[in-house]
Amino acid sequence: xxxxxxxxxxxxxxxxxxxxxxxxxxxxxxxxxxxxxxxxxxxxxxxxxxxxxxxxxxxxxxxxxxxxxxxxxxxxxxxxxxxxxxxxxxxxxxxxxxxxxxxxxxxxxxxxxxxxxxxxxxxxxxxxxxxxxxxxxxxxxxxxxxxxxxxxxxxxxxxxxxxxxxxxxxxxxxxxxxxxxxxxxxxxxxxxxxxxxxxxxxxxxxxxxxxxxxxxxxxxxxxxxxxxxxxxxxxxxxxxxxxxxxxxxxxxxxxxxxxxxxxxxxxxxxxxxxxxxxxxxxxxxxxxxxxxxxxxxxxxxxxxxxxxxxxxxxxxxxxxxxxxxxxxxxxxxxxxxxxxxxxxxxxxxxxxxxxxxxxxxxxxxxxxxxxxxxxx
Amino acid sequence: xxxxxxxxxxxxxxxxxxxxxxxxxxxxxxxxxxxxxxxxxxxxxxxxxxxxxxxxxxxxxxxxxxxxxxxxxxxxxxxxxxxxxxxxxxxxxxxxxxxxxxxxxxxxxxxxxxxxxxxxxxxxxxxxxxxxxxxxxxxxxxxxxxxxxxxxxxxxxxxxxxxxxxxxxxxxxxxxxxxxxxxxxxxxxxxxxxxxxxxxxxxxxxxxxxxxxxxxxxxxxxxxxxxxxxxxxxxxxxxxxxxxxxxxxxxxxxxxxxxxxxxxxxxxxxxxxxxxxxxxxxxxx
Numbered sequence: 128x129x130x131x132x133x134x135x136x137x138x139x140x141x142x143x144x145x146x147x148x149x150x151x152x153x154x155x156x157x158x159x160x161x162x163x164x165x166x167x168x169x170x171x172x173x174x175x176x177x178x179x180x181x182x183x184x185x186x187x188x189x190x191x192x193x194x195x196x197x198x199x200x201x202x203x204x205x206x207x208x209x210x211x212x213x214x215x216x217x218x219x220x221x222x223x224x225x226x227x228x229x230x231x232x233x234x235x236x237x238x239x240x241x242x243x244x245x246x247x248x249x250x251x252x253x254x255x256x257x258x259x260x261x262x263x264x265x266x267x268x269x270x271x272x273x274x275x276x277x278x279x280x281x282x283x284x285x286x287x288x289x290x291x292x293x294x295x296x297x298x299x300x301x302x303x304x305x306x307x308x309x310x311x312x313x314x315x316x317x318x319x320x321x322x323x324x325x326x327x328x329x330x331x332x333x334x335x336x337x338x339x340x341x342x343x344x345x346x347x348x349x350x351x352x353x354x355x356x357x358x359x360x361x362x363x364x365x366x367x368x369x370x371x372x373x374x375x376x377x378x379x380x381x382x383x384x385x386x387x388x389x390x391x392x393x394x395x396x397x398x399x400x401x402x403x404x405x406x407x408x409x410x411x412x413x414x415x416x417x418x419x420x421x422x423x424x425x426x427x428x429x430x431x432x433x434x435x436x437x438x439x440x441x442x443x444x445x446x447x448x449x450x451x452x453x454x455x456x457x458x459x460x461x462x463x464x465x466x467x468x469x470x471x472x473x474x475x476x477x478x479x480x481x482x483x484x485x486x487x488x489x490x491x492x493x494x495x496x497x498x499x500x501x502x503x
Numbered sequence: 504x505x506x507x508x509x510x511x512x513x514x515x516x517x518x519x520x521x522x523x524x525x526x527x528x529x530x531x532x533x534x535x536x537x538x539x540x541x542x543x544x545x546x547x548x549x550x551x552x553x554x555x556x557x558x559x560x561x562x563x564x565x566x567x568x569x570x571x572x573x574x575x576x577x578x579x580x581x582x583x584x585x586x587x588x589x590x591x592x593x594x595x596x597x598x599x600x601x602x603x604x605x606x607x608x609x610x611x612x613x614x615x616x617x618x619x620x621x622x623x624x625x626x627x628x629x630x631x632x633x634x635x636x637x638x639x640x641x642x643x644x645x646x647x648x649x650x651x652x653x654x655x656x657x658x659x660x661x662x663x664x665x666x667x668x669x670x671x672x673x674x675x676x677x678x679x680x681x682x683x684x685x686x687x688x689x690x691x692x693x694x695x696x697x698x699x700x701x702x703x704x705x706x707x708x709x710x711x712x713x714x715x716x717x718x719x720x721x722x723x724x725x726x727x728x729x730x731x732x733x734x735x736x737x738x739x740x741x742x743x744x745x746x747x748x749x750x751x752x753x754x755x756x757x758x759x760x761x762x763x764x765x766x767x768x769x770x771x772x773x774x775x776x777x778x779x780x781x782x783x784x785x786x787x788x
Binding site for chain 2: 291292321322426464465466467471472473475478479498500501
């Protein structure tokens with residue numbers, strides 16, 4: 128008996144030591160990825176979904192950006208939309224692009240994807256990797272028409288979000304990029320109405336940077352906060368010619384709102400749920416997202432957190448920002464209202480589809496059954 | 504002795520009868536309720552807060568069933584919290600003489616005393632010969648297939664609301680509501696026909712993405728402010744042919760429609776050919 132007890136004790140000690148070593152090794156490995164490096168890391172997305180193949184261009188100023196002459200270019204983003212880019216310490220204008228003509232920097236073509244970081248210029252601090260996220264929108268070329276007034280030009284257009292007019296946005300135009308596109312600028316519009324439209328008349332011939340903001344606080348200035356809308360016209364700088372009016376669409380994105388509250392949503396936060404997504408026949412369903420709302424209504428807006436798409440085994444890991452009550456479901460699309468034929472289901476063990484998660488807990492066994500919406 | 508025994512027996516019988524009558528009259532009560540198995544209601548039912556009919560369960564309401572909702576507003580949004588959330592199936596079938604009723608339990612009932620009956624991802628539900636009063640929305644249907652026939656929707660903020668649904672909405676009366684029917688079609692299928700949609704603030708409110716395959720015809724649509732109103736993002740054209748608008752005069756018909764004729768950003772409602780008189784057999788059959 129004494130010999131068996133001794134063996135058990137030794138085995139337990141060995142397991143504990145192995146576990147400790149594994150944890151240490153892992154933490155060292157993670158630390159080694161970024162320790163001492165200077166630059167930027169983050170994720171690129173489009174329409175709320177992570178996007179691979181995007182490159183981040185870092186320019187030392189607006190003139191370099193205009194000349195398509197970057198100081199550094201990242202490798203293409205991976206399947207998780209992530210990138211890492213090392214640069215010397217300094218301030219950079221960061222832009223994400225996906226050009227049909229390839230990875231070399233250059234002008235945009237219709238359909239190309241583009242994102243100008245709303246905090247530009249961004250600082251790279253010695254020994255630190257700053258996290259930056261990009262929500263890319265499509266480049267829509269400007270349309271010129273004659274005004275009949277040879278003395279001046281004009282800019283008109285619409286501010287949109289997710290393809291719909293955005294009411295309450297303010298559009299500012301800047302001539303001098305030295306302003307870093309902050310402050311009042313050369314002129315600004317009143318808040319857009321339900322049509323999202325804006326208009327500037329009697330503009331002198333020049334190049335203009337056109338930017339739209341909608342701050343939920345209602346303030347006209349200050350940094351963009353979570354939930355605010357921001358749009359940098361993809362065709363900036365915009366040429367205004369005397370005698371011509373130019374019509375544009377400014378596609379806005381919501382800061383940290385495109386993919387939950389944290390655009391590094393797949394990062395392991397240590398808190399979340401795991402489970403398996405199956406169809407009504409009990410078979411795993413591939414290609415669906417688990418999602419979590421903090422509102423039991425689970426409607427009318429995007430969920431705060433989503434998982435990666437499931438693989439052939441239907442398993443998912445859904446990270447959330449902290450402990451609390453979350454309302455859980457799964458679907459095959461992320462964005463608009465579920466459509467006919469789409470996979471959709473809610474966690475059905477609790478009447479209101481909720482789970483209670485403690486901070487630091489990964490709650491397992493949160494299995495979800497999905498069905499095709501309204502298909503017979 | 505015999506007399507005393509007889510008296511005792513009679514008293515016992517009277518007591519038993521009284522107790523039985525009392526028990527029969529007591530309504531079934533739900534507070535934050537869950538129906539997870541097939542259930543049948545009849546008589547009086549009082550609901551406080553939300554009640555959910557779980558997927559896989561069928562709730563059946565027999566003719567004459569009265570469902571009343573207490574007005575409790577814990578989230579302070581001005582709308583009572585009472586609701587029936589149907590993720591399974593609801594079969595509420597009254598008769599013309601014994602309708603199933605849904606209404607407020609308050610002494611002075613008013614619209615928004617309770618929230619709605621809401622169908623979400625529900626299959627095979629039917630709401631027939633029912634009366635729905637005092638709700639925010641009498642009935643909402645989303646991603647569900649529901650038959651709504653021969654019902655009265657009155658004194659609600661909205662009579663009915665739907666999106667991405669397969670619906671049969673026929674021979675109902677929508678009267679005295681803020682909105683008769685509010686919808687975002689989003690791929691819905693089915694028909695809205697033979698209804699009296701009259702004396703509401705607005706008959707139809709087409710919010711957005713309302714183009715689609717729901718046929719809206721054979722109705723009487725005569726309301727106070729607008730018969731059809733398009734939401735600010737409804738830019739596509741809509742078809743409302745074959746309805747009666749209270750008049751055959753195009754000017755009068757168009758006066759009751761808020762569409763691209765008023766705001767060029769909106770789509771245009773096609774109302775021709777319009778009926779030249781009211782649909783006689785519209786409403787409850």
